[in-house]
Amino acid sequence: GAGVSQTPSNKVTEKGKYVELRCDPISGHTALYWYRQSLGQGPEFLIYFQGTGAADDSGLPNDRFFAVRPEGSVSTLKIQRTERGDSAVYLCASSLLGQGHSPLHFGNGTRLTVT
Amino acid sequence: EDQVTQSPEALRLQEGESSSLNCSYTVSGLRGLFWYRQDPGKGPEFLFTLYSAGEEKEKERLKATLTKKESFLHITAPKPEDSATYLCAVQARDDKIIFGKGTRLHILP
Numbered sequence: 281g282a283g284v285s286q287t288p289s290n291k292v293t294e295k296g297k298y299v300e301l302r303c304d305p306i307s308g309h310t311a312l313y314w315y316r317q318s319l320g321q322g323p324e325f326l327i328y329f330q331g332t333g334a335a336d337d338s339g340l341p342n343d344r345f346f347a348v349r350p351e352g353s354v355s356t357l358k359i360q361r362t363e364r365g366d367s368a369v370y371l372c373a374s375s376l377l378g379q380g381h382s383p384l385h386f387g388n389g390t391r392l393t394v395t
Numbered sequence: 396e397d398q399v400t401q402s403p404e405a406l407r408l409q410e411g412e413s414s415s416l417n418c419s420y421t422v423s424g425l426r427g428l429f430w431y432r433q434d435p436g437k438g439p440e441f442l443f444t445l446y447s448a449g450e451e452k453e454k455e456r457l458k459a460t461l462t463k464k465e466s467f468l469h470i471t472a473p474k475p476e477d478s479a480t481y482l483c484a485v486q487a488r489d490d491k492i493i494f495g496k497g498t499r500l501h502i503l504p
Contacts, residue, residue, distance in 0.1 A: 284438070313492065322401075322482055322494040323439065336491050371438055377490060383429055384484075384492060386438030 282306065284387035286372050292393045293362055301357040301390045305374030312355050313384060314347055315371040323371055329355060330377060362394045397422045397487050401495035408473055409503050416468040416481055416498045424488030428466050430459050431482040433497070439482055473502045 285304040293299050305312050311330055315323035325339040329349045337347070344362075349355040359366055369391050373384035398421045408414055420428065427446055431439035443452040445461040452459045456477065458469040468481055480497040487493070 311490070315494070320496075322399075322496040323484075325491060325493050328491065330490075336489060338491075373438070383427075383441040383444055384431075384439075385441065386431075388436070388438045 284372055284374055284385055286370075286387035286390050288390060289388065290391045290393075292395060294395055295362060295364060297362050299359050299362055299392065301359075301370050301372075301392070303355045303357070303372030303374075303387060305353065305355070305372070306385055307353075309374035309376055309385070310352070311375045311377030311382075312349060313373045313375075314355070314357050315373070317369045317371055317389070326357070359392075362392075364394045367392055367394045397485065397491070397493055399483055399485055399493055399495035401481075401483050401498050403498060404496065405499040405501070407501045407503060408470075410474060411472050413469070413471045413473070415470070416500070418466040418468070418483030418495055419464060420466070420483075420485045422485045422487045422493075426486040426488060426490070428461055429484040429486070429492070430457075430466070430468055431484065433480045433482055442481075470500070473500075475502045475504045478502045 287302045313328040314326040317323045327337040332352045344360045346358045369389040371389045373386040375384050376382040400419045402417045430442040433439045443459040448463045456471050460467045480499050482497045484494040
């Protein structure tokens with residue numbers, strides 16, 4: 281079956297621009313997580329959704345970052361006024377949270393480069 | 396504060412040379428501990444879930460164990476294709492899942 285899909289796979293943008301990163305989770309997965317991974321580091325938690333609502337957004341670094349999941353499926357991570365320090369791989373994962381201790385299934389990420 | 400610490404940061408082994416990777420954790424109400432494998436340019440791939448101290452899971456050359464403070468990933472007679480970054484993660488009571496920085500494993504033929 282289809283796994284987690286993230287688009288685009290690569291995004292290059294200029295400092296100060298706005299970007300949107302999209303995540304299509306596995307069908308039927310109720311939980312969706314966003315992480316940011318810098319080179320040589322582990323995934324850093326940003327936000328997770330249970331259904332349509334953000335259950336925990338404590339990892340969002342500042343108010344330039346925002347994420348939505350309006351219908352409980354596809355999610356979009358939005359970054360305003362991008363800075364060079366935002367350059368990283370943004371990973372999305374989904375799971376069957378609430379049905380046991382379900383592991384995360386990851387997409388291959390969006391590599392964001394801010395020039 | 397919930398925390399996951401992995402050691403060593405990097406490990407080079409000869410093919411067939413067994414070793415262990417460590418994951419120490421501090422978490423409020425552990426709901427599960429996960430091990431993932433990550434290859435360059437890919438997202439992490441799930442390996443194991445451990446729920447309680449004393450539990451063990453095995454898959455091919457890998458075996459994961461769990462105590463109240465740490466988990467080990469034992470690699471027996473590794474092959475070059477086992478080269479990857481191995482990530483440990485914990486799921487807390489609030490369902491937040493946090494990761495360690497990973498161990499980069501390189502198996503030399």
